[in-house]
Amino acid sequence: MEAALEARLRQLLAADDSLGFRTLHAQLKQEPEFAEVSLKKVQTALQQLRATPAAGVREAGPGLSKYPVLELITLSGFSPGSQDENGYTPVMAAASWGHVDLLRILLQRDASAVNVADSDGDTPLHHVAQAIELEADQVRPVLELLLTNGADVSRRNAEGKTCIDACAQGSLVEGDAEEQEPEINLVFLKTMEDLGVQVS
Template sequence: METQDGLLETQFLAAARYLSSRTDLNLGNEIQLELYALFKTATAGPCVSDRPGFFDFRARAKWDAWAAKAGMSKPAAMRAYIALASDRAGWTDDVEIIEPDIRGSTSHSVGGGDEKHMAMAVSRLENPEAEVPDASKTIWDWAREGRIDKVLAMLAELNTSITSTDEQGMTLLHWAADRGHADLMRELLQRTTAVDVVDSAGQTPLHLAVIVEHEDVVKLLLRAGASIAVVDAEGETPWDCASPAMRLLLRPESAAESALNLDIDKDVHIM
């Protein structure tokens, strides 16, 4: 018979899996930060790290949200997380979610490296994307949409570097990874060797690709030599951010196999 604490943890994990699976939710930064803070408190306890620098806005906002939960117990944070997921995202304990079992991870069953995967997309806080007229779109806007033709044309016309960042501190590689645009990523990787370029949060494109589980993009980045050991502003590597399913891809033997498969696929398409 499951204990009360065990039942609470089971519901908490189920709610977290649900949020991770719902890529269509638009909860806004305030709710995402609250979910992040509750998840961190529920899994890691109180915030004890140093506050990020003033210009690292995203990391600073996340730190502030987590630090504001000082004094809250892990069970209380789990209950608050469950309530918020139910109230704002429609989660119920009878929703069936097919997700990798995070208990198979080498980290703590409800914490550690799985935090970014399980806390929805709170590692990538964004402002709601207003409709931008085509004439006003930047090269990063086109990258978000996966428009290869527009991105390549502007790269040539504006003499823009692939590693240049937008106002959110993201490069073209980061947007391709974040949105899962494998074809765009393939084109960009043919034009740069800076595969481990970091954004304003210290994350590489591989960090983002494994967080949002874009398998094709992960394989492309590994084939291009992306490192699984780059540490971001929160002290986490792509391996730390990865779910168990993604970690299978990040193992050296799997990375080599992915590169081989991609070469085979490329030959097939050429023929």
Template sequence: MSNIWIAASDNKIDKVREYIESGSYTANSKDPNGYTPMHAAASYGNLDLLKYLVSQGGDINIQDSDGDTPLHHVETVEAAKFLIEELKADFKIKNKDGLTPAKYQEEEDEYPELIEYLSSLEKLGTLPAMKTGIGASQSNLELPNGERVKMYLSKDSDENLSDELIQRRKEIESIMNDDLTEEQKDEKLRSIILGVVSGNVHQLKESDGPESKRQR
């Protein structure tokens, strides 16, 4: 027996499209447990299908009966990055147990790289509130590895910094000095921080080896 949830899990885009175009289901149709095609596509890393579902009105932050969003059920960093960076999934939403995607994955304790990525992003909590100019930005914005923007903007001689830190400081200084709106500055700073997160995950991958795969 087939339905849209199975088709979404199996990455059968044509079949999913057929179900939606027939009017029998939508991208947000829930089974008895509140599970949707969005959850299925995210869980199995079917990213092209997920993008299609969003184009058909799929809610990237839709919650099932447990309060889990599609992001709670991703199993790879690639999928998490796609949901957050491309589809703008909210990584701060908590399920009925009070767990964000990061905390949920910590409890599952199966994917260290994914845990590192999601946990690092939670440290971006001050970024959306950064609306009071450069002073607040310097003091409030903490990078995922514990470093602060203020350090990058310090007057220390470049000879005391690594090439990477020098480059990152120049990027941040450029953003702060450009004639940009606070929203534009936020977005550019977010990109830098996401780069730091990706770097942390890459280092973890090299030290710990490949992720295990959750048994289905």
């Protein structure tokens, strides 16, 4: 399904390369072939596609921002804390994908976006806690930026979980959740502890 998912995402991005992973996930769930695809799988696949020029995302060139999303935010009248239909923000996207430079720029424009919650009550910290694909060298600068800009570690989502609690909840592999143990994001926990946050 990996190749089929990648091919379908490329088709959808060719039509509109500004689509976020939640919107893409909702569209894919309507298609029988992808009815069971997880949100996390779509997010990871989209992140990988957008990391390659072939995905249809334009490269920076003369007169173009390195981050076209900033142009879209500005031209559309949105802010770094503006939410899509699921409450997802540009700050959440930059944080959960480990785009430190973009996150820094977004937070310089609107530091209050650091604690905006999506429709599930998840903040950017919750999203990073669930981003198990990020390496330690990506997680640390993201967390440093979020924390220095006032991210609230004690903030609870709709399920009553803090980002520390949530670091194990979003990383189940596709399939029957009752038969699987969640993968704990140890990189997130260790980094938070290194940054002086109590994790137990």
